[in-house]
Amino acid sequence: MAPRILIVGKIVWADEDVKQLLGPIAEVITYDSPTRADFLQGFKPNGKYDGVVGIFRDNTSADHIGFFDKEIIDGFSSSVKWIAHNGAGYDQIDVHACIAKGITLSNTPGAVDDASATTALYLLISTVRQYAITERSLREGKWKPKGHSSRSHDLTGRTLAILGLGGIGLRLAELAHAFPMRIIYHSRNKVPNAPEWCEYFPKVEDMLAEADVLSVHVPLRADTVGLVGEKWIRKLKKGSIIINTARGKVIDEDAMIRALEDGHLASVGLDVYPNEPEVNPRLLDFPNITLLPHMGTETQDTQRKMEVRALTNLKDFITLGKGKDVVVEMK
Numbered sequence: 001m002a003p004r005i006l007i008v009g010k011i012v013w014a015d016e017d018v019k020q021l022l023g024p025i026a027e028v029i030t031y032d033s034p035t036r037a038d039f040l041q042g043f044k045p046n047g048k049y050d051g052v053v054g055i056f057r058d059n060t061s062a063d064h065i066g067f068f069d070k071e072i073i074d075g076f077s078s079s080v081k082w083i084a085h086n087g088a089g090y091d092q093i094d095v096h097a098c099i100a101k102g103i104t105l106s107n108t109p110g111a112v113d114d115a116s117a118t119t120a121l122y123l124l125i126s127t128v129r130q131y132a133i134t135e136r137s138l139r140e141g142k143w144k145p146k147g148h149s150s151r152s153h154d155l156t157g158r159t160l161a162i163l164g165l166g167g168i169g170l171r172l173a174e175l176a177h178a179f180p181m182r183i184i185y186h187s188r189n190k191v192p193n194a195p196e197w198c199e200y201f202p203k204v205e206d207m208l209a210e211a212d213v214l215s216v217h218v219p220l221r222a223d224t225v226g227l228v229g230e231k232w233i234r235k236l237k238k239g240s241i242i243i244n245t246a247r248g249k250v251i252d253e254d255a256m257i258r259a260l261e262d263g264h265l266a267s268v269g270l271d272v273y274p275n276e277p278e279v280n281p282r283l284l285d286f287p288n289i290t291l292l293p294h295m296g297t298e299t300q301d302t303q304r305k306m307e308v309r310a311l312t313n314l315k316d317f318i319t320l321g322k323g324k325d326v327v328v329e330m331k
């Protein structure tokens with residue numbers, strides 16, 4: 001009998017790839033559970049998902065069955081051995097519950113780098129030049145806001161600090177280097193493949209003190225919740241800017257809003273929020289910030305790349321017993 005693969009979410013762009021990659025080697029079924037209870041029931045003996053060995057998962061499934069938390073992971077039949085998450089960030093999956101149950105988790109690093117870094121670059125340009133407020137002014141029939149250039153700067157020569165120089169941070173560094181901006185970064189360790197114009201700061205405080213713009217690129221984990229808090233925000237120069245395309249909870253939102261209110265921060269550019277799709281209404285009152293509804297990877301090219309990457313991990317698991325993109329906690 002062909003091994004069963006369960007799609008938990010939706011394959012949107014890679015329908016043909018599913019047939020090519022998994023068609024010859026697996027039976028592919030798609031979940032149809034409207035609720036968490038129905039989903040869990042499916043893994044009981046003789047349930048509709050019984051015998052599944054690998055799962056493709058994306059974040060849209062959370063709308064119906066919630067996160068892959070301990071209850072869900074513990075509820076899987078013992079046949080489940082691999083979860084291929086379709087996304088770079090896997091904060092909706094309890095990695096420790098997976099480890100305890102002997103399930104390998106993979107994600108889609110690399111596939112998201114261009115699109116996510118482009119989103120960060122857009123927020124960087126929009127906030128430094130203060131473009132968002134000008135579009136609003138035009139739409140209100142007022143043409144340019146008065147004295148606009150006093151709020152707007154060139155990117156050339158300014159300092160971009162990157163917190164977390166992984167694939168997305170590195171791609172943003174390359175894009176911003178073109179102005180050129182001065183690029184500095186802090187990661188837990190010096191990144192061996194960082195270009196020589198990318199300056200490493202072993203101490204985050206030293207990096208923050210030099211930054212005109214801080215761009216956040218760290219994953220959400222228990223130890224990164226509120227990482228960018230009051231103390232770090234106040235280490236930034238007065239009039240600096242924060243960009244966040246990582247996860248909302250990595251920044252202490254109250255501390256960030258206080259710094260916007262008292263003018264310590266000139267602006268922020270946000271693609272992510274602590275409780276998506278909710279957006280703190282206090283943010284909507286700032287005309288000088290740029291807000292996007294989690295657009296990081298929202299292109300058909302990137303979404304197809306991500307789907308193919310997740311499906312390839314499942315194919316490699318079935319044919320080789322391993323996959324390329326096992327998450328760092330399991331390496």
Ligand SMILES: O=CC(=O)O
Binds near residue numbers: 087088090297
């Ligand atoms: O936010 C998008 C992702 O984690 O891939």
